Amino acid sequence: AQSVTQLGSHVSVSEGALVLLRCNYSSSVPPYLFWYVQYPNQGLQLLLKYTSAATLVKGINGFEAEFKKSETSFHLTKPSAHMSDAAEYFCAVSERGGSQGNLIFGKGTKLSVKP
Amino acid sequence: EAGVAQSPRYKIIEKRQSVAFWCNPISGHATLYWYQQILGQGPKLLIQFQNNGVVDDSQLPKDRFSAERLKGVDSTLKIQPAKLEDSAVYLCASSLGQPGQHEQFFGPGTRLTVL
Numbered sequence: 001a002q003s004v005t006q007l008g009s010h011v012s013v014s015e016g017a018l019v020l021l022r023c024n025y026s027s028s029v030p031p032y033l034f035w036y037v038q039y040p041n042q043g044l045q046l047l048l049k050y051t052s053a054a055t056l057v058k059g060i061n062g063f064e065a066e067f068k069k070s071e072t073s074f075h076l077t078k079p080s081a082h083m084s085d086a087a088e089y090f091c092a093v094s095e096r097g098g099s100q101g102n103l104i105f106g107k108g109t110k111l112s113v114k115p
Numbered sequence: 116e117a118g119v120a121q122s123p124r125y126k127i128i129e130k131r132q133s134v135a136f137w138c139n140p141i142s143g144h145a146t147l148y149w150y151q152q153i154l155g156q157g158p159k160l161l162i163q164f165q166n167n168g169v170v171d172d173s174q175l176p177k178d179r180f181s182a183e184r185l186k187g188v189d190s191t192l193k194i195q196p197a198k199l200e201d202s203a204v205y206l207c208a209s210s211l212g213q214p215g216q217h218e219q220f221f222g223p224g225t226r227l228t229v230l
Contacts, residue, residue, distance in 0.1 A: 004157075009155075032217050034217075036221075041223070041224075041226075042223055042224075043119070043206055043208075043221035043222050043223045043224050044158070044206070044208075044221040045221070046218055046219075046220075049217070049218065051217070090157050090158070092157075094217050101146065101210060101212075101217040101219070102160055102163065102171060103158075103160070103217075103219060105157030105158050105159070106157050107155070107156050107157050108155075108156070108157050
């Protein structure tokens with residue numbers, strides 16, 4: 001069965017500092033991987049997705065993630081945090097080739113950005 | 116392009132009452148999903164429709180939850196009777212539903228409080 005583990009329910013960084021949000025997955029087949037962001041009282045917005053051989057994926061708002069099969073990881077990074085990045089971030093996995101496209105989400109990591 | 120619409124945005128009911136949520140997906144999206152997001156957790160899939168047929172309802176508590184998508188467009192999710200543990204945000208999402216097209220677009224959600 002697929003699962004997603006996000007290490008750290010809460011991460012706090014200073015404005016301008018590196019953002020690193022960790023995600024590890026388990027899947028019996030190479031999966032599709034996603035990062036979503038959720039601002040307060042809003043739905044989820046797709047940041048980026050991994051669906052191909054390109055292991056470094058660039059997304060919106062300066063975020064990127066690297067798929068590492070050997071580590072079963074898909075960590076999200078941003079070189080310089082901005083106050084507007086404060087939100088909750090969810091990593092999700094979907095089974096490659098699955099007809100349903102069901103997403104299995106991690107528990108989320110809340111990012112705080114200090115001025 | 117209009118996004119996924121949901122109503123109401125907030126609902127407060129007492130336990131054992133019934134409640135219904137409405138979702139209108141993005142035009143042309145064949146696949147519609149309902150997720151339950153309990154505070155502090157990631158979204159969990161309740162039911163998935165492909166056009167007006169159910170693809171996956173394995174995690175839907177069928178003794179109290181029901182959902183329909185009669186004309187393959189908008190959908191309603193009903194809870195009857197509600198329990199305290201149903202307090203959550205109910206998210207609707209839609210996708211094109213074509214092979215390899217796994218991106219899901221989320222609505223703003225309905226926050227349900229059961230007292």
